[in-house]
Amino acid sequence: MLQHPDHNALVQQLAAIGQGHLFTFYNQLSALEKAELDRQIASMDWPLLAELIRTVVLNPESLKLSENIEPAPFFEHAPHHAATREKYRQAQAMGEFLLKNNRVAAFVVAGGQGSRLGWDGPKGTFPATSVKNKPLFQCFAEFLRAMELRFGCTIPFYLMTSTANHQATVDFWNQHNYFGLPESQVMFFCQDMLPAVSLEGKVLLETPGTLALSPNGHGGSLLALYKSGALADMRKRGITQISYFQVDNPIVRCVDPLFLGLHELENADMSSKILPKISSTEKLGNICLVDGKMTVIEYSDLPAALAEQRTADGQLRFRAGSIALHAIRCDFVQRLNACGFALPYHRAEKKVSCVDMSTGKTVKPEKPNAVKMETFVFDALPLATGSIVYETDRIDEFAPIKNAEGVDSIASSRQITTLRNSRWLQAAGITVPHKPDGSPDCTIEIAASFALYPDDIKAKAAKIPAIKPGDEVYLG
Numbered sequence: 001m002l003q004h005p006d007h008n009a010l011v012q013q014l015a016a017i018g019q020g021h022l023f024t025f026y027n028q029l030s031a032l033e034k035a036e037l038d039r040q041i042a043s044m045d046w047p048l049l050a051e052l053i054r055t056v057v058l059n060p061e062s063l064k065l066s067e068n069i070e071p072a073p074f075f076e077h078a079p080h081h082a083a084t085r086e087k088y089r090q091a092q093a094m095g096e097f098l099l100k101n102n103r104v105a106a107f108v109v110a111g112g113q114g115s116r117l118g119w120d121g122p123k124g125t126f127p128a129t130s131v132k133n134k135p136l137f138q139c140f141a142e143f144l145r146a147m148e149l150r151f152g153c154t155i156p157f158y159l160m161t162s163t164a165n166h167q168a169t170v171d172f173w174n175q176h177n178y179f180g181l182p183e184s185q186v187m188f189f190c191q192d193m194l195p196a197v198s199l200e201g202k203v204l205l206e207t208p209g210t211l212a213l214s215p216n217g218h219g220g221s222l223l224a225l226y227k228s229g230a231l232a233d234m235r236k237r238g239i240t241q242i243s244y245f246q247v248d249n250p251i252v253r254c255v256d257p258l259f260l261g262l263h264e265l266e267n268a269d270m271s272s273k274i275l276p277k278i279s280s281t282e283k284l285g286n287i288c289l290v291d292g293k294m295t296v297i298e299y300s301d302l303p304a305a306l307a308e309q310r311t312a313d314g315q316l317r318f319r320a321g322s323i324a325l326h327a328i329r330c331d332f333v334q335r336l337n338a339c340g341f342a343l344p345y346h347r348a349e350k351k352v353s354c355v356d357m358s359t360g361k362t363v364k365p366e367k368p369n370a371v372k373m374e375t376f377v378f379d380a381l382p383l384a385t386g387s388i389v390y391e392t393d394r395i396d397e398f399a400p401i402k403n404a405e406g407v408d409s410i411a412s413s414r415q416i417t418t419l420r421n422s423r424w425l426q427a428a429g430i431t432v433p434h435k436p437d438g439s440p441d442c443t444i445e446i447a448a449s450f451a452l453y454p455d456d457i458k459a460k461a462a463k464i465p466a467i468k469p470g471d472e473v474y475l476g
Helices: 007-016 031-043 046-058 082-100 136-151 166-175 220-227 230-237 257-265 330-338 377-383 410-427
Strands: 069-071 104-109 157-161 186-190 193-195 205-207 213-215 241-246 270-276 286-290 293-297 320-329 346-350 370-374 389-391 443-446 472-475
Touching: 007 031, 046 193, 046 346, 046 370, 082 136, 082 257, 104 136, 104 220, 136 157, 136 166, 157 166, 157 220, 166 186, 186 230, 220 230, 220 330, 220 377, 230 330, 241 257, 241 330, 257 270, 257 320, 257 389, 270 377, 293 377, 320 330, 320 377, 330 377, 410 443
Parallel strands: 104 157, 104 241, 157 186, 270 389, 443 472
Antiparallel strands: 069 286, 193 213, 241 320, 270 320, 286 293, 286 320, 346 370
């Protein structure tokens, strides 16, 4: 039986740390509202919050970069040397071994809402594909099911939600019968939430009876794996490696045998996929070696003098752009949490709707009025005892949907996906109509059940009808 928090004790606790204002409207609340506010407040780690308010909100330190920054070495997508090609052959075999022996879990960070896309619901429910409008979650489920059938394995799927979208996410998967995956191998769990804090260090109320909460960042995923029991569940199943990805990319390889195999052969704790940056200002974090440790430096923090450096052949010297795809060893997540989770918290100034403490009315600010505190998953990289970086192909695996229009929008995602699929078909000898500018003059969607890789097309080429300009083609 759950015990109700001691309200008087909470009042004293908050008064002692200068947050007693959170009970300003307490006597105006209903009994249920009072109980909910007490529960929210009791669930917070106030000693941690007090320290974060002191160090992140009120006295933020300016970023100090080491002078010892070098480009991170990486495995090329298309190796030029025989020794590297042999390494990749071994890595592919190792990755397939891990899959066939049920050592790999897929893990998606899916705590966001689709509000930036004009979508009312969890981002994973957003219709992403170009012909069938399949939601992002279905793209992942179909990919995992196709991999299971190919390798005769089970790939447990872990989805981290937030309190804002957890129930809607679970309901969505139930309504769609888990998209063909067994319910027993899909696990949902929430990440922790932290309150937004005013620029003066006061925790904000969203309503008179609720805190203004937001997720603690994608770095919180490594904490949530541990706290939720997901990591224990993985270990019980014999999982040793986690394939980490984020919810916005419909063509992501949710598990990649080659990448996982390289990660395993190099005995790495946490590894990363990258794209070669197309410009020094592209908004991808830079994977670098800082004092010899693998580190991501945000694109806005890398000094221009470094960001613009070129190699002798004209390429960017710092060109390894992070795309938030990682292979993570289960033992590493265990170690991160064994002695207290300690990734650094970052400051983000945001516009947060909140209660005016003098009137009790909701205020929607026109400029940033609050600090949200977040952890980043890539900040675990310097803590890893081993880490490799693998270059993937931009068209083959990266079509994120982040914005309503422009770069990384649904339109650009569908264009990239059709371009990828047209290349796959052309490699199999199938004619694809093109516009004068060279882009495909059609829309093509290929289900994972039809093809996981370009070579899969060749065996099915005879089943593909002729494609005419303007056609919408679905291969499933």
